[in-house]
Ligand SMILES: Nc1ncnc2c1ncn2[C@@H]1O[C@H](COP(=O)(O)OP(=O)(O)OP(=O)(O)O)[C@@H](O)[C@H]1O
């Protein structure tokens with residue numbers, strides 16, 4: 378079989394086309410958001426919010442409401458609870474996060490177990506990219522478009538918030554509003570991504586692309602290009618691998634992203650473990666008299 | 670007068686810790702005021718209170734005769750943070766940082782216009798960082814980093830400049846540049862409040878000094894502020910001060 382066939386064969390199935398389109402959409406939006414999350418230091422928060430949305434999604438399913446609404450409500454509820462526990466007791470933030478998101482996630486599991494038609498809901502936990510329907514795709518596309526537009530329009534404010542919230546405050550912007558905006562986008566994006574990789578692995582798509590891009594450049598503007606492009610490529614590769622290996626698609630999407638991070642971690646020219654030395658070595662060689 | 674700061678009987682507490690205990694201070698435009706105090710004396714807290722980041726449980730602050738929030742919205746307040754508060758690995762260039770000073774006057778997406786690029790170039794020139802504009806902010810020396818943030822305040826055209834320890838970890842040359850800049854800004858009619866440990870630079874830098882130890886112990890001329898008995902009280906060398 379020629380390499381071209383390897384690429385084209387899966388595309389004769391509608392479900393595979395839908396899977397790839399959905400994955401690219403989710404990968405791009407998650408990767409954009411992840412650039413801010415890794416810089417603000419909210420990776421753990423991303424983990425928490427993406428797990429905590431589960432009961433909201435289940436309730437929305439039961440009530441016939443849009444998933445996004447349930448997810449937003451529980452996303453904010455989780456953040457409010459974490460803030461309350463941290464602020465009013467001697468428990469530190471990481472413990473507060475751990476307590477809140479596991480409890481809410483557990484609530485989601487229990488709700489799933491007592492809700493008829495469990496198969497659908499189990500897909501939320503592990504992702505069901507190959508079973509995305511036309512309607513799902515439309516919902517994901519709309520949510521992703523909203524998140525994408527807000528991120529692009531507000532990108533400079535969000536970067537200022539991430540870099541120097543005090544200055545944002547000093548010039549009359551509201552760091553609190555910008556923080557809440559980022560959280561809202563986080564909840565929204567979690568809904569987009571959970572169709573692809575499931576609740577448990579969403580956090581990977583919300584951290585790995587931004588972290589990878591951060592190792593590759595010192596320009597935030599470039600991170601915003603590198604992260605989505607890499608994430609989209611990795612995700613599509615993951616879907617193909619899952620098709621050819623007949624293995625879990627959500628899992629493979631994340632594994633490919635993790636592998637890409639590993640390569641960059643080692644070989645990135647300036648910030649990579651080995652790349653740093655190679656670059657320095659080359660510079661030394663160039664500086665030696667008589668070197669080419 | 671435009672750009673005055675009035676702090677009146679301000680008390681700030683972080684949980685159990687009493688950080689400011691009845692601070693009253695009035696800072697005038699056209700002068701450089703040095704804020705002197707040891708570690709933990711409340712300098713940063715006072716700055717944060719003036720900026721409205723920390724809410725006092727008692728007392729009030731007026732900037733330019735009105736609520737600090739109104740002054741902030743008008744872009745009057747510029748802030749140069751203490752080094753420890755900045756993520757120096759953040760992927761922004763020196764130019765990006767200085768441009769952030771212009772955000773208050775830009776539209777929805779904060780897209781810079783030619784006038785903003787010109788203001789940023791101007792500010793960079795004044796702090797002698799023109800050749801460093803495209804460097805990542807962390808790839809500067811301590812003094813250059815400070816100057817970048819001062820440039821941000823200049824690009825902002827702030828009437829009131831609050832600088833938290835601009836001389837910490839700064840070499841002599843950068844210190845001289847910063848002192849000269851702050852003097853120029855004050856001569857321009859701006860209000861400049863600078864916290865510092867650096868007592869040697871104080872006479873060259875400041876027109877007046879305020880000594881802080883949870884409250885203002887002294888506020889007046891620099892030579893008088895530097896008298897041993899005043900410094901002893903400020904730096905807790907006297908008996909009975911923790
Ligand atoms: N966020 C906070 N939570 C609790 N206590 C705080 C907080 N910030 C400051 N403090 C306490 O308030 C007091 C004043 O701190 P502040 O940072 O204002 O001092 P400073 O004069 O700026 O010190 P330094 O010279 O070390 O910067 C200190 O005792 C400090 O421990």
Ligand SMILES: [Mg+2]
Nearest residue numbers: 712713714751
């Ligand atoms: Mg301080």
